[in-house]
Amino acid sequence: SLRYLLSNCHLIKAVFEEYTMNKNKREKEFYSIDVGDSTFIVLKRYQNLRPIGSGAQGIVCSAYDQLLERNVAIKKLSRPFQNQTHAKRAYRELVLMKYVNHKNIIGLLNVFTPQKSLEEFQDVYLVMELMDANLCQVIQMELDHERLSYLLYQMLCGIKHLHAAGIIHRDLKPSNIVVKSDCTLKILDFGLARTAATGLLMTPYVVTRYYRAPEVILGMGYQANVDIWSVGCILAEMVRHKILFPGRDYIDQWNKVIEQLGTPTQEFMLKLNQSVRTYVENRPRYAGYTFEKLFPDVLFPADSDHNKLKASQARDLLSKMLVIDASKRISVEEALKHPYINVWYDPAEVEAVSGSYLLIFLFPFFFSQPPPKIPDKQLEEREHTVEAWKELIYKEVYDWEEWNRNGVIRGQPSPLAQVQQ
Numbered sequence: 558s559l560r561y562l563l564s565n566c567h568l569i570k571a572v573f574e575e576y577t578m579n580k581n582k583r584e585k586e587f588y589s590i591d592v593g594d595s596t597f598i599v600l601k602r603y604q605n606l607r608p609i610g611s612g613a614q615g616i617v618c619s620a621y622d623q624l625l626e627r628n629v630a631i632k633k634l635s636r637p638f639q640n641q642t643h644a645k646r647a648y649r650e651l652v653l654m655k656y657v658n659h660k661n662i663i664g665l666l667n668v669f670t671p672q673k674s675l676e677e678f679q680d681v682y683l684v685m686e687l688m689d690a691n692l693c694q695v696i697q698m699e700l701d702h703e704r705l706s707y708l709l710y711q712m713l714c715g716i717k718h719l720h721a722a723g724i725i726h727r728d729l730k731p732s733n734i735v736v737k738s739d740c741t742l743k744i745l746d747f748g749l750a751r752t753a754a755t756g757l758l759m760t761p762y763v764v765t766r767y768y769r770a771p772e773v774i775l776g777m778g779y780q781a782n783v784d785i786w787s788v789g790c791i792l793a794e795m796v797r798h799k800i801l802f803p804g805r806d807y808i809d810q811w812n813k814v815i816e817q818l819g820t821p822t823q824e825f826m827l828k829l830n831q832s833v834r835t836y837v838e839n840r841p842r843y844a845g846y847t848f849e850k851l852f853p854d855v856l857f858p859a860d861s862d863h864n865k866l867k868a869s870q871a872r873d874l875l876s877k878m879l880v881i882d883a884s885k886r887i888s889v890e891e892a893l894k895h896p897y898i899n900v901w902y903d904p905a906e907v908e909a910v911s912g913s914y915l916l917i918f919l920f921p922f923f924f925s926q927p928p929p930k931i932p933d934k935q936l937e938e939r940e941h942t943v944e945a946w947k948e949l950i951y952k953e954v955y956d957w958e959e960w961n962r963n964g965v966i967r968g969q970p971s972p973l974a975q976v977q978q
């Protein structure tokens with residue numbers, strides 16, 4: 558056996574050398590830079606990092622990608638597997654960003670981790686298209702009807718695409734929508750997982766909930782037009798320059814909803830579960846205000862007949878979006894056809910994917926519509942230990958790196974195989 562071991566020594570040595578070489582090579586590919594309170598360890602191709610935002614998951618930087626010769630955004634997810642909430646969100650985001658391809662949904666350009674093995678695995682970096690500002694910043698501005706309706710149109714196109722992929726967002730908000738100075742818009746995230754705990758009776762933790770629909774606040778069943786409510790809140794805020802329903806918590810937020818829109822009908826109450834219904838029925842009764850009162854002419858640019866017409870159309874759209882009872886609320890398709898929005902309607906665009914026409918022409922199967930439905934089980938019903946999450950997320954990053962090397966993701970058809978067919 559000693560002879561056997563000795564004869565294999567060169568093999569062990571070779572494997573070790575290969576490992577050391579890869580490790581050194583990898584280390585040479587990265588550099589470390591402090592941005593704000595955080596340290597980014599990124600591939601050398603990304604230069605000139607500057608912090609541009611921060612969210613629940615971490616810091617986002619702009620950078621210049623020397624390889625693609627363009628500016629990009631890099632988001633660092635620090636130890637995304639550290640707890641269920643972080644892990645589920647990071648994993649979902651990673652998987653969905655890879656699947657979903659639409660001009661109004663942020664596109665993923667690269668994914669990497671500077672760590673060399675599962676054992677050492679800590680951080681994930683997501684490289685995305687770079688936009689100029691989030692919608693919070695745009696809300697401060699006085700926009701004309703053309704820009705306002707174009708932004709709404711793009712939100713609706715993005716939402717429609719998510720719905721077609723089986724993703725109902727439920728948590729759209731201005732901080733997760735980004736725009737460019739040419740008025741193009743992209744949605745940054747994929748909202749709440751189906752199994753995410755939410756509702757009046759849940760423990761509050763600090764997140765923005767002003768844009769969540771009554772069915773989310775009240776823990777009811779929901780359908781696709783749950784996202785229309787959020788768009789209505791965002792439009793209202795762009796017009797008023799103030800948050801429409803600024804509740805300190807869900808209870809306070811429900812008060813803000815009924816104070817303005819009025820106590821919902823008995824028909825609606827019957828759809829609530831018993832404990833929530835008791836609460837909702839015992840609130841003071843409010844008549845609510847008309848939409849002319851809620852959104853008077855002075856809030857809109859009304860200097861011409863054209864603008865007057867547009868203001869009344871915008872108000873009409875608001876009155877159809879901000880409906881407490883989802884069964885009476887406008888759908889995404891109807892909203893896209895509403896007079897305020899349909900000026901932009903382009904069937905190719907409503908369905909459009911991002912990417913150049915040449916790519917679509919060469920690889921039509923990548924861009925076929927509707928988008929693939931994501932298997933629910935894979936994403937929604939997972940509860941895992943930190944170790945299991947770590948492995949799942951690491952595998953997603955590893956698969957991406959492998960795809961970049963080979964042009965193939967395991968378990969999915971190779972683009973070359975399809976071309977050869």
Ligand code: AMP
Nearest residue numbers: 610611612617630685686687688691732
């Ligand atoms: P997030 O961590 O995804 O919630 O992002 C936090 C903030 O970073 C956003 O509200 C934006 O202001 C900014 N941000 C994130 N991604 C991008 C991007 N791709 N382009 C421009 N700004 C971004």
